[in-house]
Amino acid sequence: MSSSQKYVIGIDYGTLSGRALLVRVSDGAEIATAVYEYPHAVIEDVLPGTTLKLPPDWALQSPTDYVEVLKNAVPAVLAASNIDPRDVIGIGTDFTACTVLPVTKDGTPICELSGFEGRPHAYPKLWKHHAAQPHADRINALAHARGESWINRYGGKISSEWEFAKALQLLEEDPEIYARMDHWIEAADWIIWQLTGTYTKNICTAGYKAIYQDGAYPSSEFLAALNPAFADFVAEKVEHPIAELGAVAGHLSKEAATWTGLPEGIIVAVGNVDAHVTAVAAQATHSGQMVAIMGTSTCHVMVSDKFSEVPGMCGAVFGGIVPEQWGYEAGQSGVGDIFAWFVKNFVNAEYEAAAKSAGVGMHTFLSDLAAKNPTGSHGLVALDWESGNRSTLVDHQLSGLIVGMTLATKPEEVYQAIVESTAFGARKIVDTFETSGVPVTDFIAAGGLIKNNFVMQIYADILNRPIHIIGSEQGPALGSAIHAAVAAGAYPDIQAASQVMGRLVRNAFQPNQESVAVYEALYRHYLFLYETFGNGDMMHDLRAIRDRKAAL
């Protein structure tokens, strides 16, 4: 039975599953949610239905899994919500990025064409497919050699994860598939095509992942210099009208209506990226509001009315988060995964038994022990580069460091130093924005780590500013739902919808001034390490020795 309340559905396509969230338009209330795990998960070992072993660093997905989310999670969330599907007025989506696939003129993935099932390059390359590093290296070297203006919009380095590196790998390793594809399309846009029946290209992935800057992609001359056969890549496989975020991509097709159980013809919003859409869910749509999505890694996104080529950011895209504003992205390649690495490997059996008998997880156990010690009493400083440094150094050959250990140093102290190192890394990013003329007025945390009070308090103390916390556990899906509401015309723009439907707990953590003073001193040491090892040769050389010897 139809009611006066209207709803939108946000669908968040993650690395291992898709989540549908049904949200009330009037106030952003999260009514119901449903998750569908991808049957093929991440394809990194053997190609499905074959015995073909993938090389190292490959990561593929199956596009059928994306459609299955529509067929399963959406009906499930409708059923769980107990609302009338006719009250749903729009759908919004977000996706991992850069997750990109080759498709035909009508959007059919090449991997679904007969005869191409056994060809790895026919499949979507997931964001974490890292086998195109040599291609990225060539792109970067050439861009600097030619003085391409766009390279500094990306901290001086294009990632191997992005569209051009992955496409160049495709061209050179399987030219037949390259020739066969009509579009090299982000999964973020492909899923919109499945929902609406038409291809709409979003500005977010175009800007952050496809080097679309100031109305243009890299030139044909540049591409030809990489490989003559690559010269027409943009013209033939990439170019397509660009749609703004929050705009209407199209209307739900009859087929998609059948899959989802939603009314045919409802509004589908332009596609988006999980991190960027989270800003909208956290009411961070105004200049200077930085959102840190903190999980295994951290992604920082921020809207600003100021432009500057901030050193070491991942990207600056005009309209890339909300229209008519600069959208900045920065990142820390390792955060929660560094904590997890330490806990998995370097905590002794006695602690393990004590945590078990106390009935708490090891992160909690170590945090509780560490929290009893005065700040700075461990005498340690660490660099948070166990997974490299994304911002501000853009260098994945860097590695971790810890200094100050004595024979009295305990696991909880090293754990705390590692947590602190990631907070110092965040501060370095914030400081770099500010010294580059792009003020950071608010620091808003989202992602899995916001539940960890120990970590959050350290961030407040080290950043020496309040930490605001997103008020939703489903940030990306809520952000996508907000986009749906805007596209459906329920709000005049993203900012207005975000204020009403987004969720933020302001000042959730306040800096402790006694700790702040200690951390100022430790941060100076962190910066010394940052300069010494970030700009020195040592870590690169250690990595080279390691890789040479490990290959034996």
Added chain:
Amino acid sequence: MSSSQKYVIGIDYGTLSGRALLVRVSDGAEIATAVYEYPHAVIEDVLPGTTLKLPPDWALQSPTDYVEVLKNAVPAVLAASNIDPRDVIGIGTDFTACTVLPVTKDGTPICELSGFEGRPHAYPKLWKHHAAQPHADRINALAHARGESWINRYGGKISSEWEFAKALQLLEEDPEIYARMDHWIEAADWIIWQLTGTYTKNICTAGYKAIYQDGAYPSSEFLAALNPAFADFVAEKVEHPIAELGAVAGHLSKEAATWTGLPEGIIVAVGNVDAHVTAVAAQATHSGQMVAIMGTSTCHVMVSDKFSEVPGMCGAVFGGIVPEQWGYEAGQSGVGDIFAWFVKNFVNAEYEAAAKSAGVGMHTFLSDLAAKNPTGSHGLVALDWESGNRSTLVDHQLSGLIVGMTLATKPEEVYQAIVESTAFGARKIVDTFETSGVPVTDFIAAGGLIKNNFVMQIYADILNRPIHIIGSEQGPALGSAIHAAVAAGAYPDIQAASQVMGRLVRNAFQPNQESVAVYEALYRHYLFLYETFGNGDMMHDLRAIRDRKAAL
């Protein structure tokens, strides 16, 4: 029943026990051994028979324990050996140092005088009594300010463990005891007094621990500048004829004969120090033969016909190891205790369970895992300063560092990097001797770590020279027995006795040239860290922050 074979007894006074070793004079065969644990062990909490709590960093012993070793371990070793005591021709001893006590004119320890039992300063101060650091700091500052020539014989720093620092503490904290004592005597010499009834002062502790250089102690002017009441310290409490190593200290007294069950009147050799006497047991009595006594820490001793003020050594004493040669001592403050610290704290429960089920200790378990990996494949370099740096920096405020970790780094890799760091530390010491004009021709390992093949091979690879291994498990006691044989006239000198009675396995470990090449590269990085952090302010500042905060 008396036989044609003659024997000597070496007695090694360690930190927790005394060991007697009965050795055949003709070939050094170790016939029997017996250990006696000191009933009072190390007194660091409460003074015996009182409720008096000792301050932090204090470490005392009871002199009665030393005599009990004579009364128990010597009869036990005689009984176990089944030889005729009349075939024992001499006794030699070695002691921890600097372990020092205040005694009266007749050698009675002040703590044994009625009325002094409850006074901490009346007791022997064990080598690891570290409460005289402020006094050592004053000595060092004044020595440099006055340009005292002797300070550079000790790497530019007198240790808080040594005689002058401990005596200055005694003077200033309990002047009555200071006034009451007639001699400030090394336990190494006090035990000889107990055996012979006469006070004989050995050159080894006089040189290494009492700043006796070029025939003189620090001047009265120097001492007066420290404290006017200290001006006559040398003249009144220290000065005494100096006896050479391997010389006769005296003859076994009637009383000591009763204690030990040995014939009255047999030869007692001049006292000695555990580390230095080990060189003799390892046949390392010739110029350039460095002996590393590797245990929780490492002590390096070497005889040389060359003299140089090698930077950062612990001491250079003419005749300090064998007569008529320079004796050098250097050290690494943390070695085995760093391995133990890592294993105790930073190895996970899964490894613990696997080691247990394999029935091996954790050191073996980690070593076996690490040994499977090619050298350098961990990509790590560490500084071995968890317990400070004794040589070449002489700085106990330094701390540990490890660099190169990634999310793939495993405990066995960090363990190996820590082992390597101590070997790099050893190489730095060897290189410093050589570049100072004091060649190191042989590297001989002694001490508890020689049983660890993994550690020894890494030392061979990093030093890029063969590692020779002492052939006795009782190096100090064997060395003392050799001194007894020399003093008893069975050999013309220490060198001759050492060649016959000492034990050495030459070339026990040979460098693996493939590893050598990798370690050359890693050693350059170690040296970069050594310079950067050894000469920088960072570790000192981290320590200062730690100590300030930990005191809260």
